[in-house]
Amino acid sequence: MDYQRILPFPDPDTFHFPELRALAAVWQDKKVQLEDDGAYKEFIKKLQREWAIETGIIERLYTWDRGVTEVLIEQGIESSIISHRGGLTQKDAEHIQALINDHLGIVEGLFGYIKGEEPLTEYFIRGLQAQFTVHQDHIDAVTESGDPVRVKLLKGEYKTLPNNPRRQDGVMHSYCPPELTRDEMESLVRLYREAESKYSPEVKSAWLHHRFTQIHPFQDGNGRVARALASLVFLRDGLFPIVVRDSDRHEYIDALETADAGHLLPLVSFFARRQKDSILKALGLEQQVQQSKYADQIISSALEILKSKFTKEKQKVSVVFEHADKLFAMVEFKLKSLATTLDAQLALLTLPHKQKYQARTNAADNQSQQRHYFQKQMVEIANHFDYFANFDKYRSWIRITLMTDHEFDYVVTIHGYGSGDSGILAASAFTYLKVPREEGGTETINCHPAATDLFQFNYVESYDSTQQRFTEWLDSSLAIALAEWKRSL
Numbered sequence: 059m060d061y062q063r064i065l066p067f068p069d070p071d072t073f074h075f076p077e078l079r080a081l082a083a084v085w086q087d088k089k090v091q092l093e094d095d096g097a098y099k100e101f102i103k104k105l106q107r108e109w110a111i112e113t114g115i116i117e118r119l120y121t122w123d124r125g126v127t128e129v130l131i132e133q134g135i136e137s138s139i140i141s142h143r144g145g146l147t148q149k150d151a152e153h154i155q156a157l158i159n160d161h162l163g164i165v166e167g168l169f170g171y172i173k174g175e176e177p178l179t180e181y182f183i184r185g186l187q188a189q190f191t192v193h194q195d196h197i198d199a200v201t202e203s204g205d206p207v208r209v210k211l212l213k214g215e216y217k218t219l220p221n222n223p224r225r226q227d228g229v230m231h232s233y234c235p236p237e238l239t240r241d242e243m244e245s246l247v248r249l250y251r252e253a254e255s256k257y258s259p260e261v262k263s264a265w266l267h268h269r270f271t272q273i274h275p276f277q278d279g280n281g282r283v284a285r286a287l288a289s290l291v292f293l294r295d296g297l298f299p300i301v302v303r304d305s306d307r308h309e310y311i312d313a314l315e316t317a318d319a320g321h322l323l324p325l326v327s328f329f330a331r332r333q334k335d336s337i338l339k340a341l342g343l344e345q346q347v348q349q350s351k352y353a354d355q356i357i358s359s360a361l362e363i364l365k366s367k368f369t370k371e372k373q374k375v376s377v378v379f380e381h382a383d384k385l386f387a388m389v390e391f392k393l394k395s396l397a398t399t400l401d402a403q404l405a406l407l408t409l410p411h412k413q414k415y416q417a418r419t420n421a422a423d424n425q426s427q428q429r430h431y432f433q434k435q436m437v438e439i440a441n442h443f444d445y446f447a448n449f450d451k452y453r454s455w456i457r458i459t460l461m462t463d464h465e466f467d468y469v470v471t472i473h474g475y476g477s478g479d480s481g482i483l484a485a486s487a488f489t490y491l492k493v494p495r496e497e498g499g500t501e502t503i504n505c506h507p508a509a510t511d512l513f514q515f516n517y518v519e520s521y522d523s524t525q526q527r528f529t530e531w532l533d534s535s536l537a538i539a540l541a542e543w544k545r546s547l
Contacts, residue, residue, distance in 0.1 A: 080519030110161035188214030233274035263291040298336035375481035448474030465492040468539040485513040
């Protein structure tokens with residue numbers, strides 16, 4: 059496949075991620091309270107360590123299981139930990155420590171670079187590659203005849219020889235030819251700077267990452283530089299560096315290859331989801347820190363100021379509960395309509411001497427005495443999606459029961475996301491079977507998530523936007539649930 063010159067940005071209206079925009083706005087509301095706090099600084103330090111470690115693992119500069127990474131994130135980048143936990147010699151561990159520290163210095167530098175508000179330049183990009191490769195002197199390459207060779211690594215300079223990889227299927231993937239590299243890099247920087255104010259950060263980040271990767275301007279370090287540039291875009295918007303974990307490898311590479319074919323959406327979506335995860339973690343931290351800040355204010359006798367601030371914040375945040383009530387009514391209406399249709403059809407299929415086949419619904423809104431039902435299942439689903447289900451301020455559920463030879467239930471729940479009153483709620487869905495016990499009564503078995511992801515919404519996003527996203531999520535969830543019911547028959 060011949061090299062294709064990089065394309066400009068797509069139409070600004072092509073991509074819409076209202077959930078990320080809303081979460082980013084929530085974070086901008088909260089971050090001022092956190093920036094000087096020790097807990098937030100520790101959060102950023104650990105995020106930087108994770109970025110530094112994972113960007114090398116993706117490139118296969120080193121590899122180990124996730125447990126080693128988690129220890130290094132918590133305790134710091136130490137060669138003794140790398141050697142002991144990773145099963146490496148001390149010499150190899152020290153070399154890897156040096157590589158990771160190079161990466162760490164870069165991501166720390168990105169945080170500082172954005173404060174100067176300097177425009178993106180070729181000079182800066184070449185400097186990134188030189189920093190990434192401080193402790194790399196050579197790279198392994200293959201000649202045109204297929205012979206392996208070791209080549210001296212150029213640092214901070216564009217490539218002078220082709221660096222086209224051969225895929226497993228034998229097809230050669232063509233990056234930018236050396237003689238066009240400088241022209242393409244000039245175009246990359248110019249196109250980015252012209253469009254910088256017109257696009258959301260996830261689109262700018264994905265475009266810059268992919269187009270840079272298409273050029274592949276350096277002998278080595280291109281992937282790491284691309285992820286640094288992608289992170290820089292988000293940092294400029296007051297958000298977080300993009301961490302691409304080893305577990306993301308297949309989705310990440312598939313998204314890049316899809317972008318090669320002219321479709322940038324999967325990469326934009328991937329970056330949006332990774333950024334959303336970081337914002338949610340930071341908002342969870344905000345809840346912990348805010349409690350101690352309130353205590354400090356109380357101790358300093360600023361009770362009236364605190365009360366006023368608290369009241370205004372509550373009024374702003376409480377709109378999310380109004381949205382939740384509307385979503386609850388929407389689900390209840392949809393499941394009641396489905397139950398009415400199915401109940402008539404199932405009744406016709408009931409065999410003689412069998413209990414009548416039927417479909418029915420019931421529900422509990424946030425004011426109901428039955429709102430506490432299904433707590434065990436809600437917690438199981440929350441654990442599956444790795445978040446804390448908060449039942450303090452809001453909890454509701456809607457259930458449809460399909461009764462044939464056994465009872466099959468599909469439940470949609472709405473509840474708080476994370477600790478405290480953050481103004482973020484979640485909707486989850488699950489299915490289960492109810493079967494008789496030998497000693498009498500029934501028990502639930504085979505509880506499964508009935509959605510591929512969690513649905514989150516907050517007080518910043520408009521209800522129209524939330525409803526549109528929720529409609530798509532609910533339709534997908536219901537299809538999963540009905541497929542599971544079919545399998546259970």
